Amino acid sequence: MKKSLTTICYRFFTNLANPTRLAALEQLMIKPMSVSELAQILNQEQSMISHNLKPLLQCNIVTIQKKGKQRIYTANKQTLTPIFTAIENHAQNFCPTGGACLKEENP
Amino acid sequence: MKKSLTTICYRFFTNLANPTRLAALEQLMIKPMSVSELAQILNQEQSMISHNLKPLLQCNIVTIQKKGKQRIYTANKQTLTPIFTAIENHAQNFCPTGGACLKEENP
DNA sequence: TCTTTATATGAATAAATATTCATATGAAGT
DNA sequence: ACTTCATATGAATATTTATTCATATAAAGA
Numbered sequence: 047m048k049k050s051l052t053t054i055c056y057r058f059f060t061n062l063a064n065p066t067r068l069a070a071l072e073q074l075m076i077k078p079m080s081v082s083e084l085a086q087i088l089n090q091e092q093s094m095i096s097h098n099l100k101p102l103l104q105c106n107i108v109t110i111q112k113k114g115k116q117r118i119y120t121a122n123k124q125t126l127t128p129i130f131t132a133i134e135n136h137a138q139n140f141c142p143t144g145g146a147c148l149k150e151e152n153p
Numbered sequence: 154m155k156k157s158l159t160t161i162c163y164r165f166f167t168n169l170a171n172p173t174r175l176a177a178l179e180q181l182m183i184k185p186m187s188v189s190e191l192a193q194i195l196n197q198e199q200s201m202i203s204h205n206l207k208p209l210l211q212c213n214i215v216t217i218q219k220k221g222k223q224r225i226y227t228a229n230k231q232t233l234t235p236i237f238t239a240i241e242n243h244a245q246n247f248c249p250t251g252g253a254c255l256k257e258e259n260p
Numbered sequence: 261t262c263t264t265t266a267t268a269t270g271a272a273t274a275a276a277t278a279t280t281c282a283t284a285t286g287a288a289g290t
Numbered sequence: 291a292c293t294t295c296a297t298a299t300g301a302a303t304a305t306t307t308a309t310t311c312a313t314a315t316a317a318a319g320a
Contacts, residue, residue, distance in 0.1 A: 052175050054244045055237070059170035064278080068159050068166075081297055094279065096298050106247035115287050115296045125247065128239040130162070136232040137161045140213035171308080188267055201309065203268050222266045222317050 061105050062129075066090065066098045074108060074121035075130075081117055168212050169236075173197065173205045181215060181228035182237075188224055 062068065069088050073079065081099065085092045099119055102108045107126065108119045169175065176195050180186065188206065192199045206226055209215045214233065215226045 051237070051241060051244065052172070052179055054248060055175055055240050056170065056172050058240050058243070059166050059175075063163065063166035063170035065159070065163050068162055072159055091280075092297070106243075117297065122247070125239065125243040128242075129236060130158070132232065132235040132239065133162050133165050134158060136165070136213075137158065140229070140232065141161060199267070224267065
């Protein structure tokens with residue numbers, strides 16, 4: 047890992063380390079959609095969705111395209127698919143019960 | 154992405170979204186080492202290293218083995234290598250200057 | 261057993277992030 | 291130009307997370 051990668055990783059992981067943003071990405075992995083559609087599906091305020099999409103956009107974890115008044119956000123699958131796959135593998139190999147990594151809960 | 158994966162991802166990314174933990178992992182990717190060795194290399198207090206290794210251990214992102222009084226921590230390369238690789242790729246493809254994703258800084 | 265060394269833990273404080281609410285911007289139609 | 295709808299932004303507050311310092315535990319040797 048090159049020195050600068052730590053910085054990039056930090057921004058990247060910080061970006062993903064948020065339940066709202068992960069839930070939004072989960073939806074966007076299914077299909078591109080607008081802010082208000084996301085807000086409706088996730089049952090969150092529009093401003094919250096906007097606030098949370100902003101850093102994802104800044105890191106190109108999502109992209110945007112205008113469609114009339116709407117902004118359609120699209121997940122960057124090229125980046126996200128391998129990462130989610132890696133975590134799925136980790137979960138399978140190292141968190142067999144889905145919560146086994148919570149060692150404090152099963153000592 | 155299954156429903157529960159969002160939860161696992163959240164724990165996982167939260168774990169990695171920290172400069173101290175990333176720096177520790179960077180070292181542990183090079184070679185396994187003890188808490189005090191990490192503390193020395195990273196120029197941080199021992200308690201801080203311990204505190205930060207704890208959640209990594211809980212999620213099996215690192216493993217531990219005892220060696221006398223020392224605890225030798227080892228990075229889980231099986232999990233970490235593909236993730237770091239994916240982020241390296243993302244950085245190459247979407248952050249060409251290493252900071253291009255900071256769009257506010259080059260508008 | 262006493263001492264030393266290595267590590268972990270707890271609790272207080274400090275710092276960073278998220279969330280909310282009010283409001284601004286901006287596109288499209290009337 | 292005015293209205294409506296979609297989205298973004300700012301600023302205050304709430305919440306989460308990190309850091310520090312003091313102390314506990316635990317292994318090993320004298």
